[in-house]
Amino acid sequence: MxxxxxxxxxxxxxxxxxxxxxxxxxxxxxxxxxxxxxxDFEVGIPALLESGIKVLIYAGEYDLICNWLGNSNWVDGMKWSGQRKFQAAASVPFVVAGNSKSAGEVNW
Structure with a gap:
């Protein structure tokens, strides 16, 4: 890298x-x-989402400090109007343009 x-x-x-x-x-x-x-920066994120701002919560699979499972848990537990819809969304492969190999997963 x-x-x-x-x-x-x-x-x-x-x-x-x-x-x-x-x-x-x-x-x-x-x-x-x-x-x-x-x-704790989670406290400001629901207001951003409610105002229509798209937010990316990113964690690398091998990130020691900001692990994906911890991020997934706090995002799933975060209270906001779209919480249920977000939780119900299926994870889909994240593919970088021009590459057929998945670079990870994403929830929309």
């Missing part, structure tokens, strides 16, 4: 410039996010 995200052509396409090196765990990003550590 680090090699792929460090390719000059990809960085150019993303507009991040060639002087930035991708690392899987940046101490600079980690330090900047310490102010958010162990804070």
């Amino acid at each position: 680090e090699n792929f995200l460090s390719e000059d052509t990809l960085k150019s396409a993303l507009g991040v410039g060639n002087d930035i090196e991708f690392v899987s765990c940046s101490s600079e990003v980690y330090d900047a996010m310490m102010g958010d550590w162990m804070l």
